[in-house]
Amino acid sequence: MTHSAIVRIPATLAGGLLLALVVGTASPTPVEGQSLLSAGGLGFLTDAPDARSRMLGGVGIGLSGSHLMPNDPAAAGRVGLPGISATMEAGVDTPDEGERAGRTRFPSFGLIYPTARLTYFATFSGFLNQEWQATARPTIDFGDQQVEALDVFEASGGISAARIGVARAISDRVSVGIAGGTYLGSMERSFRRDLNPADVGQQVESFVADGIWRASGTNIVAGVNMDALGMLRLAGSVTWSDDLTLDPTDGTPGDPVVVPLPLEFRVGGHGTLAPGLALAISLYTADWSESAEALGDENAPGRIWQMGGGLEWAGGSILGRQIPLAIGVRQRDLPFSFLGNPVQERAVTGGAGIFLSDTETTPLARMHVGMELGSRSTAEWDESFLRATVTLRLSGS
Amino acid sequence: MLGGFCLLAGVAGCSDEMPTSTDPALIPVTVQTFEVTIPFEDFGRQFRVDGGYGSPSALSVNRIVFSGDGGLEVRPLLRFASAPSSISVFPPGESQSVADSAAIPTGGRVTVQLDTVRFSGVPPFELSAGALNQEWDHLSASWTNAVDTLGGRQPWTTPGGGDPRPLEQFSWDPAEGNALVIELDSMTAAEWADLDNLQRGLILTSSTPGSRLRISSASLQLDLLSSINPDTTVQVTSPLTISTMLLDQTADFEDGRMLVGGAPSFRSTFRIELPDSVSATGPICAGAPSCQVALTADRVVFAGIGFQSIPQEPPSLAPADSLVLDLRPVLSPERLPRSPLGVPILPQGRTVGPGQFEEGGETRIEIPVTRFIRDLARAAPGDAEQPPSMVSLISAAEPSGIGIASFGAVGTPQAPVLRIILTATEGVTLP
Incomplete structure (x- = not known):
């Protein structure tokens, strides 16, 4: 980075931005609504679980520097100090027809502890999630009487992957890592029917049928991470999962639902194009056809792809702190269909980071904010979305 | 970046906004x-x-004279307050009144107001009034018993109020007025002026089939002759204090x-x-x-x-x-x-x-x-x-x-x- 390339931002604006961040992140709001398109199967796959990947349109692998990424275990091998990282996201989805829905969630949390030879870490990151409801107003025929009813169906829940792992830099240029753990979380379904008291009479009670399924299942992610030519970072990882078992609980009738999960591949790279300017590209693929089949989704796309890339410019600064800026694009398929139609998502991405405190070789406190403006479309439904993601990384000895 | 901060700040504080479809095809139930x-x-x-x-005496409207069509007969029993313990009179030749606690009842009259709007049956109605001559308890009295308390049951000598002493008979037409005046002789007045007399009471009976009459109010007026000044007779009014009904459901x-x-x-x-x-x-x-x-x-x-x-x-x-x-x-x-x-x-x-x-x-x-x-x-x-x-x-x-x-x-x-x-x-x- 050349000193002349640094853009200086006024101190008052910097203070305002920090205050806004505190206000925004200090409210531990639970998970709220999500896209109606998550109605297919077990919902959406969680995107890259950190803000820097999102602002570059990536899938969470192969970025430069030393950091902890749930799906890039080898990257932890280059971390020199213990630390934590946490990510929060907030977004709104606006369908072409229907009401806007907002949400907040915490896609990932990580803890890392390097020793002389090995680096140990633990991550907790989102995997699948959904949050939607559908309503209907049927008229019920009792022969001599027509009764109006209101039906409400709600589906919600989230499945996360909790892992512990170890990584090691096996040379100056190559590191490897592996992590294993289990899936956690639950899926909930609730159906309620209310008859119109004006048609039936007093003391009409709601009919409610609901169920909760607890998730479990082993998963392992292994990866390699290497530097080449002094200006290129390449990484790859593969995630293996045992069957995802969803056990009915809290009186939910039925047998456990067993969903086979695919082998997931991620590759990515980050290369310097010019001083202060870098290009990041990454790709994800997995064959979800067996999973969809187990859930009765006959029109799911099967193998899905996510790819994206972006440019990162490490040129700005606030109060002498480096402010990297990024812009990118990405596209992905969703693993399950919506009303029998496959769903695609596209987004323009961007964002910025702030290096609050770094030693000469090791980052101590960094924060990234990623923005995504995109759309999802099927034959039955179109919507746009706006999402912001914040990741905070803290390290110290 | 600023937009991202603002979006985070805004959405993190908003209430639940569940994406909702009105497409019934999405309900998999x-x-x-x-x-x-x-x-x-x-x-x-x-x-x-x-x-x-329960007891008929608890009815808010418990003063009904009813003569049914063979299925029901109702006779109200009315009891009035006794005479006052003393009256105020002027002794002969004096201008200062004194209390006379030995006044003597010499007669009286009961005025019964009947509801001329809410009644059933075809007028005129044949009514008879009588003075009860058995002790009775308004809380437990029934068609067959004058008193029906635990261990103290006393049946009427004749079901339906015993054998009351006849006082008056009327042929009442609502078009002609709403009041019945029942004159009392000195013996009845003396009985009803006595607080300790548990027999005192008026019974009304209708002999017109299908009649249903309501008593809207009733009061007793007693004539008390002064024991201090025999030339002075004082009229005192005693309100209705107790009422109940005897019902015969056959x-x-x-x-x-x-x-x-x-x-x-x-x-x-x-x-x-x-x-x-x-x-x-x-x-x-x-x-x-x-x-x-x-x-x-x-x-x-x-x-x-x-x-x-x-x-x-x-x-x-x-x-x-x-x-x-x-x-x-x-x-x-x-x-x-x-x-x-x-x-x-x-x-x-x-x-x-x-x-x-x-x-x-x-x-x-x-x-x-x-x-x-x-x-x-x-x-x-x-x-x-x-x-x-x-x-x-x-x-x-x-x-x-x-x-x-x-x-x-x-x-x-x-x-x-x-x-x-x-x-x-x-x-x-x-x-």
């Missing part, structure tokens, strides 16, 4: 709501009718008929025993023309017991005013007919009009019992605490009137029915 009507013989057990609840009710109300009141009680399953048709039967669906608490979204009102026989026994029906759980069935009752299943009760007990006014009156039925369906046979399963159909106030409400007899097509609306599904599933 097969659900069916259907109605079943269960006849009384399939859910009713241990039916019984008990009477004797009707033979149909066996199994459900009775509610009256004075004293009737209650109809039965136990509800739910079937394990009900017959259904439609998608829930998975292609079969019909099937049995388990009657479980979570499926019951509405339940109501329908009581068929039927004309009272004889008509003179039918309610003359609106009646509020309560259905209440019987808390200690083994203590019937004196079991305590729980709170009304329908808190505000169900109001029925007198027209529903007249010829042509038959109506099915449904009382919702959803929560009661759900509790019953939820209880397992082995549970230590069982919910009440017995209910009493009563009038909200006992007594609320002299009329008796009749509902279809058990074992007839007019017997009560239990209507249940169920919603059934095979449950929610993944995905």
Whole structure:
């Protein structure tokens, strides 16, 4: 980075931005609504679980520097100090027809502890999630009487992957890592029917049928991470999962639902194009056809792809702190269909980071904010979305 | 970056916004709501009718002269305040009054105001007034007993008020006025002026069949002769203090008929025993023309017991005013007919009009019992605490009137029915 390339931002604006961040992140709001398109199967796959990947349109692998990424275990091998990282996201989805829905969630949390030879870490990151409801107003025929009813169906829940792992830099240029753990979380379904008291009479009670399924299942992610030519970072990882078992609980009738999960591949790279300017590209693929089949989704796309890339410019600064800026694009398929139609998502991405405190070789406190403006479309439904993601990384000895 | 911060700040603080579709195709649940009507013989057990609840003296309007058509006879009993302990008189030749506590009743009169608007029957009405000559207790007096307290029962010498001393007879036409004045002789006045005389009281009788008259007010005026100044007679007015009615219900009710109300009141009680399953048709039967669906608490979204009102026989026994029906759980069935009752299943009760007990006014009156039925369906046979399963159909106030409400007899097509609306599904599933 050349000193002349640094853009200086006024101190008052910097203070305002920090205050806004505190206000925004200090409210531990639970998970709220999500896209109606998550109605297919077990919902959406969680995107890259950190803000820097999102602002570059990536899938969470192969970025430069030393950091902890749930799906890039080898990257932890280059971390020199213990630390934590946490990510929060907030977004709104606006369908072409229907009401806007907002949400907040915490896609990932990580803890890392390097020793002389090995680096140990633990991550907790989102995997699948959904949050939607559908309503209907049927008229019920009792022969001599027509009764109006209101039906409400709600589906919600989230499945996360909790892992512990170890990584090691096996040379100056190559590191490897592996992590294993289990899936956690639950899926909930609730159906309620209310008859119109004006048609039936007093003391009409709601009919409610609901169920909760607890998730479990082993998963392992292994990866390699290497530097080449002094200006290129390449990484790859593969995630293996045992069957995802969803056990009915809290009186939910039925047998456990067993969903086979695919082998997931991620590759990515980050290369310097010019001083202060870098290009990041990454790709994800997995064959979800067996999973969809187990859930009765006959029109799911099967193998899905996510790819994206972006440019990162490490040129700005606030109060002498480096402010990297990024812009990118990405596209992905969703693993399950919506009303029998496959769903695609596209987004323009961007964002910025702030290096609050770094030693000469090791980052101590960094924060990234990623923005995504995109759309999802099927034959039955179109919507746009706006999402912001914040990741905070803290390290110290 | 600024936009990202603002979005985070805004969305993190917003309320739930669940994305919602109105497309029924997205609801992955097969659900069916259907109605079943269960006849009384399939859910009713241990039916019984008990009477004797409450006293006519508790009626807010308990001054009715009634001569029915063979089914009911009502005679009001009225008692007035006794004479004052002293009167104020001027001794002969003096201008300063003094108290005279030895004044002598020499006569008097009772003025009875009758309601000239609310009456039944064809005028003129033949009425007779008499002075009671037996001690009577207004709280327990009935057609057969003057006093009916524990251990102190004293029957009337003749049912219906004994053998009262005749005072006056009238032929009253409402068009000619609303007041009857009954003159009292000195003996009757002396008796009624005595506070300790428990016999004192006026009885009114109608001998006109089908008459129904209301006394709107009554008062006694006593003539007291001063013992200090024999030339002075003072008239004092004694208000009506106690009133009740003697009712003679001689009707033979149909066996199994459900009775509610009256004075004293009737209650109809039965136990509800739910079937394990009900017959259904439609998608829930998975292609079969019909099937049995388990009657479980979570499926019951509405339940109501329908009581068929039927004309009272004889008509003179039918309610003359609106009646509020309560259905209440019987808390200690083994203590019937004196079991305590729980709170009304329908808190505000169900109001029925007198027209529903007249010829042509038959109506099915449904009382919702959803929560009661759900509790019953939820209880397992082995549970230590069982919910009440017995209910009493009563009038909200006992007594609320002299009329008796009749509902279809058990074992007839007019017997009560239990209507249940169920919603059934095979449950929610993944995905």
